Amino acid sequence: MSSSVPTQAFREEKDSLGSVQVPATAYYGAQTARAVENYPISGIHAHPQLIRAIGMVKRAAAEANLELALLDESRARAIIEAANEVIDGRWNSEFVVDVFQAGAGVSFHMNANEVIANRANEILGAPIGSYKHVHPNDHVNYGQSTNDVFPTSMRVATLLNLETLYPVLDALTATFQAKANEFDGVMKSGRTHMQDAVPIRLGQEFAAYGLAIERAHVSIAHAADSLRALGLGGSAVGTGINTHPNYRARAIDHLSRIADQQLSPADDMRWAMQSNACMAEVSGSLRSLSLEVIRISNDLRLLSSGPNTGFAEIHLPSLQPGSSIMPGKINPVIPELAAMVSFQVLGNDTAVAYAVQAGQLELNVMMPTMAYNVLQSITVLANMLHQFDTRCVAGITANVNRCQQYAESTVSLATALNPYIGYARAAEIVKESVATGESIIALARKRQLLSEEEIAEILDPKRMTEPQMPLEAAKQRDKSVS
Template sequence: MKTRLEADSIGILEVPADAYYGVQSLRAKHNFPITSRPLHPEFIKSIVILKKAAALTNENAGELSSEVSEAICTACDEILEGKLFDQFIVDAIQGGAGTSANMNANEVIANRADELLGGTKGSYQHVHPNDHVNMAQSTNDIIPSAGKLTVLKLLVPLFRELERLLNALLEKSKQFDHILKMGRTQLQDAVPMRLGQSFHAYASVIQRDIHRLENAQKEMYRLNMGGTAIGTAINVSHSYLQHICPKIAELTGLPFASADDLFDATQNLDGFVTVSSSLKTCAVNLSKLCNDLRLLSSGPRTGFAEITLPPKQNGSSIMPGKINPVIPEVVSQVAFNIIGNDCTITMAAEAGQLELNAFEPVVFYNLFESIETLTSAVQTLTDNCILGITANEKHCEELVDASVGISTALCPTIGYKPSAEIAKESLKTGIPVRKLVIEKGLLCPSEADVLLNPFTMTEPQ
């Protein structure tokens, strides 16, 4: 393999001759063999969009020649089209607060831009990674800003899938609204309800998750671009500082604005914690929903068996005909992982010191994973489970008829103690509650028909 020599403040290193990355990227590859996973593709694109915005803003400020700016923008556009992704070689988790990721982008863009202007890779004859591509920037404003832009991009499909899940649950709530079932508290019979009410409750919590995430994403629109190293805006022109965020907004179509306090926005990661917390809450709610689906479909002969989940695959290598609730199971596993990711993100945000948090790479690694896996989990839950759920209506009615939970409705009329005695006797003898209250003269048949009508118990009267 042909190589070229490149030098940095550490020394000289052989770099593959045809590589668009340079010495600093290669050192990072050697130093951080952590996950064997590259930077997230959308994170790379986000960094590159910021580099393009910076070049245009520096050109407008008179700090960068139009020739160099145009070459940088052309190189950025090529990467945004999907080219040169194999040149981003640094690991997703890295030391240095993301300096390696920033320099990987600087070197690739500089080498390609230099090539466009007639230079050769590694010469940086016309375009330099630090002097031109990184002009008026620091890792410390580029990386958190790229993280925010990436989060916003990844949330788009998540919102779409959550809306689909919400609509599917609302449709099931209408479809099942006429079906009586027993409500349960602490896994014991409680009082009657409608199966549609169960699914409407699931829809309500998903609606709340959507609102919670919508509020959390608002914290991603404030950037510390122009703050450079710690928020002082050292090496930044006044024009750049005023126009960089509007330029990013123009390029992305998103309402980005400069943070009110660049020091705060550089050193604190609480916005990412807020997003992660909302993702965790959504994951918790989804897993609880899936716990319910597994219970309600359990059996099919020895469990609740009030609903049937669509069969998706054989459930056992030894037991013929066994079908497992694999979709709810995988959603819960995703939830467990997201909860763990949230813990990592929380600890990483807490671990920052003074004017910078060095642990953004692990925050983004886990946060991007949480968003994407939650998106996929919601999609399969909707398509492979919720849409195909059917109700075992007759069995639901049989359980209501056999339950003593309806005795609760007797309390206002005959009192708690007599109602409790009726319930105990019904459980002991198997005689229905309605028959017992009539036999004992506590209610006449017409009164019993009104008070013990399960449908009237499912809503306020």
């Protein structure tokens, strides 16, 4: 018994190379269909923010061309309505071109032109694929080129996507600060070179983590400002060929309003088309954030190592069983996730760097990989850092007794003795402490190097976590003041 498999219906479209079979119900057209056949690479399609951004660019261009009487009212209104639907995400499934495609993003751009044109024709009462009223190139793309539309869309998409990252960074900074306040009284040993160092408060460590995230936020926002100068209106090579003299300024004004972003025409359209250094700058700032996240996540894994044979100074939330063979084992899964996502961002930044330097003369054709990698970096960082905040940092608790034990046991307590007995004698005490296991405080008392009052003051770990004058100098100061 044979079973029949329904075959997909197609329509025939023509482009400059000839006839193309396009799925009958698809809003995309011939050039998109060719790209689908040519680039079956990753199965990954354009980021939703890039689709949204190119819809904004197409709407802004149509509004400018309508004002300048370069498009008639009915066509322009249909294009604007169709572009709004793209902005709203209604046709995301129609953007089928792989992220790895021909240079400059021509295929993605034509995907947008064809979807908007077919939807505009449908709005005007014509069947999709007919282009009876609205043509992808002649009308949707009027006065435009991939060479100014794609970089503009890429920049706007990056600005829009960064808006999802900023509140996550703010929230994580606040959580670290809250933990800094909660742990402010928890004494522990500092460590440098992975060896005992002078005491530090656990809250001080967490406050520094919060500041690292806050500073990264500032750096990213500063880098993002470089995206705001646009080459839209530069057309093919940045000279503005086939555009109205007033089109550029009007289109960017409309785009600023539509995207709710402060955008402006670039000082030189040729520069804006040749250089994508702004994408490297943003990607580099995301790299710096990732380096900080890797460092902090590694610290949290060390501080929580144990529970019996590691540092065990903090407890991370228990989220899932950690082993298929070792009962009761709990792993630091979110810090591990944070590191792996950050590694991906470092790799993305390398790809962006290579792409940014690969331009020749009037155009850099490697923009699709810049867009894909930067937008992916922002998305995975925003998603990961939200989990890092809410499912890890917010639930950290301190092992106060273990921390206090380390604070009192660190041999670097001897550092506080330097102003009183000298570095050499203090070093001798450290050696004896390491050899015998006796604490620095016990040895100072045993050798009668200091009075009980001095021991209490000098070797108080909390006193050692803030700038303090040596005790005798402080007394002399107080006498002179009185």
